[in-house]
Amino acid sequence: MSAGATERLSRLLAMVPYLLSRPGIPVREAARQFGVSERQLVKDLELLFVCGLPGGLPDDLIEAEWDTGHVYVGNADTIARPLRLGVDEALALIVGLRTLSEAPGLHDRAAINRAIAKLESAAGDAAAASGHVAVDVQHSDSALATCKEALLKGRRLHMRYFVPTRDETTERDVDPMRVLLAEGRWYLEGWCRRAEAVRLFRLDRVVELTLLDRAAELPPQAVSRDLGDSLYTPSPDDTLVTLDLEADAAWVADYYPNESVEEIGGGRLRVSLRTADTRWIRRLALRLGGSGRVTDPPQLADDVRAEAAAALAAYA
Numbered sequence: 001m002s003a004g005a006t007e008r009l010s011r012l013l014a015m016v017p018y019l020l021s022r023p024g025i026p027v028r029e030a031a032r033q034f035g036v037s038e039r040q041l042v043k044d045l046e047l048l049f050v051c052g053l054p055g056g057l058p059d060d061l062i063e064a065e066w067d068t069g070h071v072y073v074g075n076a077d078t079i080a081r082p083l084r085l086g087v088d089e090a091l092a093l094i095v096g097l098r099t100l101s102e103a104p105g106l107h108d109r110a111a112i113n114r115a116i117a118k119l120e121s122a123a124g125d126a127a128a129a130s131g132h133v134a135v136d137v138q139h140s141d142s143a144l145a146t147c148k149e150a151l152l153k154g155r156r157l158h159m160r161y162f163v164p165t166r167d168e169t170t171e172r173d174v175d176p177m178r179v180l181l182a183e184g185r186w187y188l189e190g191w192c193r194r195a196e197a198v199r200l201f202r203l204d205r206v207v208e209l210t211l212l213d214r215a216a217e218l219p220p221q222a223v224s225r226d227l228g229d230s231l232y233t234p235s236p237d238d239t240l241v242t243l244d245l246e247a248d249a250a251w252v253a254d255y256y257p258n259e260s261v262e263e264i265g266g267g268r269l270r271v272s273l274r275t276a277d278t279r280w281i282r283r284l285a286l287r288l289g290g291s292g293r294v295t296d297p298p299q300l301a302d303d304v305r306a307e308a309a310a311a312l313a314a315y316a
Helices: 003-020 027-033 038-048 087-101 109-123 125-130 141-153 251-255 279-291 298-315
Strands: 063-065 070-074 155-163 168-182 185-192 197-202 206-215 239-245 260-265 268-275 292-296
Touching: 003 027, 003 038, 003 070, 027 038, 027 070, 038 063, 087 109, 141 155, 141 168, 141 185, 141 206, 168 197, 239 251, 239 279, 251 268, 279 292, 279 298, 292 298
Parallel strands: none
Antiparallel strands: 063 070, 155 168, 155 206, 168 185, 185 197, 239 268, 239 292, 260 268
């Protein structure tokens, strides 16, 4: 079922109990309540007119009238009750609202808490289950507040940022684009003047953040990324690396975003992934020891062997 058809079905299921409880409501008012045009509302009513119980006889179908400019619906007692949230739906909504209420800088936290209280009152079992779910949103209040101020004033930021894959702290100027909460962490998305590209920065890795007295200047190519299901989006220009992993190193395939995983016998895996910086791959390969081996590109494989040899020589 397409997204449009799913949305229409949801609207129709909500529309019937609403119209039944408000006989004679003006077409214009009903359309406004459901966020559609009057023309679309009439199309929905025309569809309702041929819906009903199996059999298709006149007494089986929903009755709908709107010729006078006012809507009357009848013979729809089987779906007269408003839709109810399932336990899983109510649980997800309550937990989501609790997560939002923990977000720093929220202007109307009281409204969120009132909505949670109403949901918990109506949800029954779901509310009880939600009490066993802990919400932990990791953030840096100071960094987040500075980022929001920069966005509000349209100013550039200077940051000292820790890059764990290189085990170093970098300095860069960033023109902010947005802040977002994903997977329990706050991020800043912005145009990095050092990389000359859009970058995503985890705020808990920001060592120092300064609001500069200079306007942010976003180039035309500074377009927010479609994050989809993952915060990591590899570039086609990144290096494609192939790793052969023994069974005890199979966790690498689950832990790091990759392009393909192939079983090569005996519980061993061949994993292909892309990276903009191969230094962390070298450290990973050394950490894996005999349980992992870089097979491609050849130059990277040679570099790993040379670093391993140098490490062994140091012990000797």
